[in-house]
Amino acid sequence: MAAFQICAQVWLATLLLADGLAVAGQALLASVFAKKGHYKVAVTIARVLQLAVVLGVGLTAFLAAGMWFGSGVFxxxxxxxxxxxxxxxxxxxxxxxxxxxxxxxxxWRGMASIRIGQGEGE
Structure with a gap:
């Protein structure tokens, strides 16, 4: 159970990073959409998803090495x-x-809230 708890807490900590990136992406998306930059909406979504892949791969490498060699910290x-x-x-x-x-x-939620704010989601 101790190992499970350690792994679960590390997992939850990284999920907070993912959620932070998602919230930042929502803010960028709302800003671009408010400026009526409809082309930039697609570009912003693509860029945030690219950042998610880069951060995910980086976290994979960091956690693999960190948990393998640093598990004695716990x-x-x-x-x-x-x-x-x-x-x-x-x-x-x-x-x-x-x-x-x-x-x-x-x-997805950011786009849905923007559509609802414009009256399209009713």
Whole structure:
């Protein structure tokens, strides 16, 4: 259970980074849409999704190395460290998918709220 809790907390911390990028993307999207830059809306969405992929791949590499070599920071129990090493591939490997899911959802919600604000979603 200790290894699970450590992996879960690391996972949740990285999800906050993904959510932060999604919120920033929503703000950029609203700003561009308010200026009636409809072409720039698509460009902004594409750029934020690109940033999500880059951040996800970077987090994958960072977490894979960090959790593999730095798991002793959390505990000195050899059994827990061994179990953490088994979970590293899952926690680190899912980061790009998590980033894309959060950012895509944030952009989708941002577009939906803009449409509703204009009366199209009623």
């Amino acid at each position: 505990t000195s129990d050899a059994a827990v460290i061994s179990t953490i090493h088994k979970g590293v591939s899952f926690v680190a490997g899912m980061q790009t998918i998590n980033m894309l899911a959060f950012v895509f959802d944030g952009e």
